[in-house]
Amino acid sequence: xxxLLTRRAVVAGMGVLGLGLLxxxxxxxxxxxxxxxxxxxxxxxxxxxxxxxxxxxRTLSSFYGSxxxxxxxxxxxxxxxxxxxxxxxxxxxxxxxxxxDLFQVxxxxxxxxxDTPEVLDAYLKAFDPTFTALTGTPEEIAxxxxxxxxxxxxxxxxxxxxxxxxxxxxxxxxxxxxxxSLGHSLNAQECAEDLRTLMEIC
Amino acid sequence: MSMQPIKRGxxxxxxMGLALPALAxxxxxxxxxxxxxxxxxxxxxxxxxxxSSDSKLVGVASPVAKTVQVHxxxxxxxxxxxxxxxxxxxPAGKPVxxxxxxxxxxxxGLTQQVKEGEKVPLTLTIEDAKGAKETLDVQAExxxxxAGAGGxxxxxxxx
Numbered sequence: 465x466x467x468l469l470t471r472r473a474v475v476a477g478m479g480v481l482g483l484g485l486l487x488x489x490x491x492x493x494x495x496x497x498x499x500x501x502x503x504x505x506x507x508x509x510x511x512x513x514x515x516x517x518x519x520x521x522r523t524l525s526s527f528y529g530s531x532x533x534x535x536x537x538x539x540x541x542x543x544x545x546x547x548x549x550x551x552x553x554x555x556x557x558x559x560x561x562x563x564x565d566l567f568q569v570x571x572x573x574x575x576x577x578x579d580t581p582e583v584l585d586a587y588l589k590a591f592d593p594t595f596t597a598l599t600g601t602p603e604e605i606a607x608x609x610x611x612x613x614x615x616x617x618x619x620x621x622x623x624x625x626x627x628x629x630x631x632x633x634x635x636x637x638x639x640x641x642x643x644x645s646l647g648h649s650l651n652a653q654e655c656a657e658d659l660r661t662l663m664e665i666c
Numbered sequence: 667m668s669m670q671p672i673k674r675g676x677x678x679x680x681x682m683g684l685a686l687p688a689l690a691x692x693x694x695x696x697x698x699x700x701x702x703x704x705x706x707x708x709x710x711x712x713x714x715x716x717x718s719s720d721s722k723l724v725g726v727a728s729p730v731a732k733t734v735q736v737h738x739x740x741x742x743x744x745x746x747x748x749x750x751x752x753x754x755x756x757p758a759g760k761p762v763x764x765x766x767x768x769x770x771x772x773x774x775g776l777t778q779q780v781k782e783g784e785k786v787p788l789t790l791t792i793e794d795a796k797g798a799k800e801t802l803d804v805q806a807e808x809x810x811x812x813a814g815a816g817g818x819x820x821x822x823x824x825x
Contacts, residue, residue, distance in 0.1 A: 539703070540774075542710025543739045543766035544746040546700060550812050578707060586703035590811040621750050622733040624707075624774055628747040647744060 497661055499654040500635075500646040508634060508642050509534060512608045514572065514598035517585035522598055524640045530568040531663065533646070535633040536614050538575035539587045544631050544648060549591045552633075554652035555659065556592060563663045566638065569595040574616045574629050576605050635659065637666045692717040692756065692792045697806040699773065700813060701782045709780060711771035711788060711806055714763045717756035724753050724799070725791035732775030734788075739768060756792070784808045 495502045513523050524532075533552065537545035552569045559567055571588055573579040576599045579587075584597035600608065609616055616629035631648035633655075643662055646655050697713035708731070715723060726734045736754055740747045754769050756762050764770050771788070773780075780786055785805040793799050 539706055540708040541748075542700065542708070542737070542770055542772060543748075546811060546813075547766055553812060580705065583703060583705050587706065587811070590701075590703060615745055619748055621735060621737070621748075621772070622774060624733065626737065626748045626772070628745060630744050631741070631746045632744045648741065648746070 495643060495662060495665075497644060497658045499650050500644045500658045503634065503642045503645050506642055509608070509612045509636075510640075511611060512572075512598075514600045514604060514608060515581075517581035517588075517597055517599070519581070522596070524636065527568055527570065527636065528640055529638050531566045531635060531638060531659070531666070532568045532570045533633050533635045533659075534570045534572065534612075535631070536572045536574050536609065536612070536616065536629055537631075538573055538627050538629075539579050539583055540575065540626065544629075548631065548633065548648065549588070549595070551652050551655065552595070553591045555656045556594075558652060558656035559659065559663075563660060566663060567659065570598060571595060572598045572605070572608060574605060574609065574614075574627055576600060576602055635662065637662065692721060692790075692800065692802060694790065694802060694804050695761075697788065697804045698809045698813070699780055699786045699806045701808050701811045702776060702780050703811065704779050706779070707776055708772060708774040709776065710766065711773055711786070712763075712765050713771075713804065713806065714761050715754075715756055715790075715792075716761045717758060717792065717794075719758045719794055721756045721758075721792050721794045722753040723756060723790060724793045726771050727789045727791075728773055728786060730777055730780060730786050731773035732777065733772075735772045735774065736764075737770060737772050739766070739770065753793075780808050782808050782810050 495504060510524060513521060516522050535548055537548060549571065556564060556567055569592065573584060579599060581599065584599060588595040588597045614630045616627055618625045619628055633646040634642060635644040635646065637643050644658060646658065693716050695714045699711045700709045702709045723736065726736060728734050735750045737748050738751045751769065754762065786808060788804045788806050790802040790804060791799055792802065
């Protein structure tokens with residue numbers, strides 16, 4: 465135990481001296497999440513390259529130094545998406561100080577044809593001005609969804625369509641390593657608790 | 667922006683849960699519509715319906731949308747599924763809630779942005795067990811885009 469502590473202190477010390485926040489998690493310790501799933505052994509979403517509403521290209525490395533919580537949806541969605549975004553806004557309020565600064569919500573649209581950059585920007589900003597939306601061509605979105613193993617399909621509705629889709633949120637550490645997945649049924653308190661567990665050691 | 671005139675008295679009666687004479691009565695409470703952002707093409711409407719005799723909701727119309735449908739949201743694992751339903755059963759005396767976690771009204775092809783604080787007129791068509799139809803005019807309050815699942819600021823995800 466003492467040995468481990470010493471080793472960890474040394475590693476942490478090196479991290480602080482060397483790379484600061486970018487040193488990231490100490491993988492020696494298991495992440496004990498109470499509600500979400502530890503995803504440390506999964507590799508998802510490493511290669512996406514999409515655009516934010518301002519037209520800037522964003523990849524996972526664009527979010528190094530923060531802890532992005534990435535999830536998928538579409539703005540014509542009446543139920544799950546606004547609920548997930550409202551939950552994200554509540555989580556942010558529950559986090560304090562540095563934890564709150566680290567938390568970065570990233571919403572990837574599954575409906576790039578209707579979710580124009582303007583609509584996405586206004587929609588996300590209604591929840592929190594720091595939330596980021598990402599979009600791309602329908603082909604790029606299909607590729608990214610596949611990379612995240614996110615299921616989605618268009619469902620015809622009258623002369624238009626709605627979309628059925630996966631609703632899990634994925635949280636990465638400050639170095640872009642996937643750590644945690646949060647199901648849609650968890651409430652903001654439960655999510656915030658697991659995020660604090662992650663942020664404590666990262 | 668002025669809404670189309672509606673049968674205000676009827677809506678008020680319905681909202682207050684008072685009986686309407688000579689018909690199988692259905693009352694509507696807590697009707698609200700989620701605000702939209704400019705150029706957003708659709709949004710949802712939510713409410714609680716209570717029928718006095720076994721009935722079903724068979725249609726919804728609104729001047730703010732080209733197409734109005736009732737959708738059912740289902741969760742299958744982590745996949746949120748959405749599909750249109752033609753009717754929603756309203757068992758006698760049992761409040762049926764149309765909320766973001768189950769059945770809800772979809773307003774599609776919005777003709778205008780719906781803004782927080784405004785009222786959106788909705789006309790509900792209810793059919794009783796004998797096939798008699800009644801229509802109910804409701805003024806749904808527009809709540810913030812960020813309004814929680816229960817319509818208030820907290821969320822209840824599991825029913």
